[in-house]
Amino acid sequence: MATPRTTTMRRQGDNAVKDLTIVICSYNYERFLREAIDSALAQAPERTRVIVIDDGSTDGSRAIIASYGERIVPVLKENGGQASAYNLGLELVDTEYITYLDSDDVLYDGAIDQALAAFERGGYAKVQFRLSVIDGDSRPTGAYVPNSTPPADCAALLRRGWLYPSPPASGNVYRASALRRILPLPKPKGRGIAADFFAIYGVALLGPVHAIDTPLGGYRVHRVASESEPGDAPKVGLSIANCQDIDEVIRSFPHRWNALRELVGERLGEQLPEHAIDFAYEKAVLCANAYDAPFSQRCHWLAFESGRYFRSIVSNPFWSAKKKLMAIALTLACVAPSRRMSDHAIRYIANPLARRPLPAGGRQA
Template identity: 50%
Template structure:
């Protein structure tokens, strides 16, 4: 039986950590190992980890950020397959079994699966991510400059040999976070990606509020575009030096352009909204019209909604921005 490691990288998430570890230990796949790497937590995380004793492998390091934690964890992996579970997320009991069935069907570098969105207490919101399924040839799309739809970190299982062709990642002071970006897209440059068409885990959103433009737990929406651009430049260098693959200097991604759109238009004056749409929206509109993952219906729907941001009534414009940016806002509308 092929062995699988569930790696949990943790920093100051004592209130969620036990749920993540328990979900990894409760997998119905017998060949599951659990490694918990703590990145210098200052809360009670260490005590929680030590209570599990020999049921898990514990690694403690000084705080270096998520990239340093991934570098350390991946270098220590001895199994051929791994899931990198965030310490505030959970896996459902059959997650490892189901991804291993897919790995047996081909030479996949990565198998991804949907995650149900939970609020901070762990209650289901009714939403899930991602909402679009990519094709298997994600590497070709990356070479064309398109970031493919992927779940957050916890919704991905990897062939470890693929990860080790991409990692370690340079981890200077400005590149402490976003390690899952390099795993998600780097693996796709090594081999094909498969998708499980069901939710196999839960993704915790700490501010699970459909009344805001914020959805993911990463950087503030105004900072995300800059961080993503930096990560693309690093991935581009790694692809060229280690994999002999040329990636374009720029990339296309609706999530990236959506962050720019939201930070530019949300709660802005009518004049500013018109000015941005007329002069600065080229990348945003291209990410919709040329999107290789979307249906024609979805493209027209998103264009129509985006156009509503130009109406003089600010509450409608702000509602539309929330609706486009935050899946929980769409869920709230559906429940009415």
């Protein structure tokens, strides 16, 4: 073994110099893993290396990885969480650029070509691209993330506490030298650390960010969003994330922001604000207080507890005036006397899947 936690790493294909490494972080996703690897291998093979880090899977993932032979670089390790996979991936990379692909997501044809072309046009620390939300069968849902485009200078706003619109992990390509100033991440204490949060926001303090609005990958949603009555169509729930529900967002976000502040202070000598401003977090708080709640409770939240929420709308530097007005109108609908109408408005605010077109012959809760 190369280290106590990894197997010996084999070189992928020929020894030609590559420009970018795709690091696939895999844990117990055998159902989706092959599609992720195939999508990575299809990306500019003359310029790209593919490393697959298996974080102690107990399903059939390792057999799938072995089936690719020398087309990929397999790294097998004991389970240590996302942060350990991110740290190890960057340690193994010898290319100028790196992207982390979740093993249940996919890259679309030409994604890496477009990202590399953007890097070559400017001195970016990160290039990001929009992701299409897909279901467990790889069918597009009609939703996309993110829904807004950030400015190139995300750092100025981040220093004021604003988290800029970014796709999840698989939609971000980093300049490796910039990322090495943020990673490796410390061993998580208490609640698990989401490594992509630190990479996405930390690297923005080290150079401009370029955003490609074209969907160049698929972000997979494959868990059941909410329970339905027998015989009914599935209801659209409050969260599109596979690992986080609304309560988890509320619990974890302050912890992650504080950990990012500490990391940035130690590594970059910068002091970020004590509190972050993020609509995703504030809408989670709205949901926790108003979803499926009595009319009196919703009115109390609006009258006494909604200040930070409305600030995240009215002062939002990434939104147009039209979008702000629509968000305010939808929020006011959340306190309609009808709980059914209120819950429908909250779902629309909370979850992009609630805004998708109805399937033929189907209905939306």
